[in-house]
Amino acid sequence: MMYLQYILVFIFGTIIGSFLNVVIYRIPRKESIVYPPSHCTKCGHKLKPVDLFPVLSYILLKGRCRHCGEKISIRYPAVEFLTGFIFFIIFYHFGLSIKALSYIFLSAVLVAITFIDIEHKIIPNKIILTGLIGGIIFRVLLYNYGILDYVIGFALGGGILLLISIISGGGMGGGDIKLMALIGLFVGWKLTLTTLFIAVLLGAIGGIILIILKVKTRKDYIPFGPYISMACLISILYGYDLLNLYIGYIRG
Known part of the structure; x- marks a missing residue:
């Protein structure tokens, strides 16, 4: 029965990923996410339900539009599978809970x-606002925490990055500041600090790799949002384990 739940959670995640x-x-x-219905971005043909099965349709269509090729x-x-996998991992760690x-x-x-952020180098306010509304709702539902x-x-998540932005003369984007504040609302101050530390570490490693591979140069803008997001997921799953490991290390 538990395996069925895992499968259903993964499938649900792929649907959300779609x-x-x-x-x-x-x-x-700046287009509506409701209208028009899903369509090929090249020929504009409306997609049928059979074209919209997450991951599976891409495989069956061999990665091409059935109408224009x-x-x-x-x-x-990738987004569909990744979302399903993340949902699965979260469910595995926390079970069916608020x-x-x-x-x-x-x-x-x-x-x-x-x-x-990877494609457009922006973090839209609409998504941040949606996240904040969701965060407030969940904080009410999780009042016992x-x-x-x-x-x-x-305050800490947004405040630290805002301070860095001021000191560096705009070296930190406004979207990153809002994103970090949003994350703080969901995870609390301890995991916020863990997320910031991991994000900086991942960003440094990722930046060095991109420069070595000559994908980016030292002067190129490298989006920080993806590193913050990855760091947040690591903190959600393993943040307290890492904190306990660190505290045990400094105590000897």
Whole structure:
């Protein structure tokens, strides 16, 4: 029975991933995510239900539109599979609970932000606002976990990056500041600090690799949102283990 639940959670995640693909494509272009219905971005042909099965349709169509033959971006099945996998991992760690649902909601927001930031180098306010509304709702539902830690996390997450931005003369984007504040509202101040530390570490490693591979130069802008998102997911799953390991290390 438990295996069936895992499968259903994964499938649900891929379906949400399919919706996130619409968000990722349309929000930066200031298009409605409701109308028109899903269609080929090349020929405009309305997609049928058989074309919309997450991951599976891409495989069956061999990565091309059935009407015009245009190649379908690998991003579509990648987002669907990644979202399903993240939902599965969160469910595996936290079970069927409000806390798990809050992290699943947050992870969906992070997936959308990651791919938009990579392609367009922006973090849309609409997605941040949606995340904040969701964060407030979940904080009410999870009132037994307390409020103060999460308010501090909100202020700390956004405040630290805002301070860095001021000191560096704009070296940190406004979208990153808002994203970090949003994460603080979901995870509390301890995991906010863990997320910041891991994000900086991942960003440094990722930046060095991109420069070595000559994908980027020292002067190129490298989106920080994806590193924040990855760091947040690591913190959600293993943050307290890492904190305990660190505390045990400094205590000897």
